[in-house]
Amino acid sequence: MAANIDAGIEQVEAALLNELVYANEIATVTSRYLLNAGGKRVRPMLALLTAHLGDGVVPDVVTAASAIELTHLASLYHDDVMDDADKRRGVPSAQTVWGNSVAILTGDLLFARASQLMARLGERAIKLQATTFERLVLGQFQETVGPRAGADPVEHYIQVLAGKTGSLIAAAAQGGVVFSNAPAEYEQPVVDFGEKIGVAFQLIDDVLDLSPQPQETGKVPGTDLRAGVVTLPLLRLRERAVSDGASADLLERLERDVMTDGAEQGEAADAAITALREHAVTAETLAEAHGWARDAVAALGPLPNGSVKKALTRFAESIVERSS
Secondary structure (H helix, E strand, O other): OHHHHHHHHHHHHHHHHHHOOOOOHHHHHHHHHHHHOOOOOHHHHHHHHHHHHOOOOOHHHHHHHHHHHHHHHHHHHHHHHHHOOOEEOOEEOHHHHHOHHHHHHHHHHHHHHHHHHHHOOOHHHHHHHHHHHHHHHHHHHHHHHOOOOOOOHHHHHHHHHHHHHHHHHHHHHHHHHHOOOOOHHHHHHHHHHHHHHHHHHHHHHHHHOOOOOHHHHOOOOOHHHHOOOOOHHHHHHHHHHOOOHHHHHHHHHHHHHOOOOOOOOOHHHHHHHHHHHHOHHHHHHHHHHHHHHHHHHHOOOOOOOOHHHHHHHHHHHHHHHOOO
16 A cells, blocks of 8 residues: 555645646746655655545546645745745745746646646536645634634634634645545544544644744744744633733743844744743643644544554654644
């Protein structure tokens, strides 16, 4: 199975390069920019893995996996504009190189090309792509407008993660089942798995955002916080700040030295981010990520015992091990 997945990833890589060619030469360059920067291809790999519940890595599965990766790639261009991120995958972000307008248009092109790929697979694929795209946008919309008055900020945040991250990972797992002609009763378990592991994946990213080793993450420690992006450690800190003076003091430092527009981002910002990394709320975030990963594995109960189920379990473990 591993050899088939490796061969499938090579097919996906070739398909991505082949698809990202446009009549406009600059569009080809910008579209391939983040693709060439690397990436773990987590979503295509997951689709190729669940395909082994059916006919395996058939051409339709490769097409679906490629479309899902293009959708993910497109979202990165848009996310970096909205977050005003300086780097992505260890290289300057697209809008840093070409400006916001070109970065947004590039993301739009990738979304369009992903839809074209899915259209080749028929109505079922088109609906899967459209539903996933809608959830991605709504997740970003929820993040942008914030929770409604009286809503639980943490519950709102988890909904954002489910839309922005869980939906696409779930679509990848589902696509592998659907387009390999696997039994229909396997769809919901892998969708539930994808949704939950997607939340775990992003919570681990929240922890990694505070990592003191930018060579591993490709980002400056606290990149999300410096851009004003809310993460679970920050939300948990806000909860504690209501009754804990030390937490309230750290929250004030973060808001003043890190998250305020025009903050100098010097030693004070670095110290505040280090303090958040060492605070109990970051360990709590890591524990919550492990909990979501355990729930994801539990969702696989209806699948037959065998290599696919074992590999999905190992996949869940590898997600949370990224913080080790």
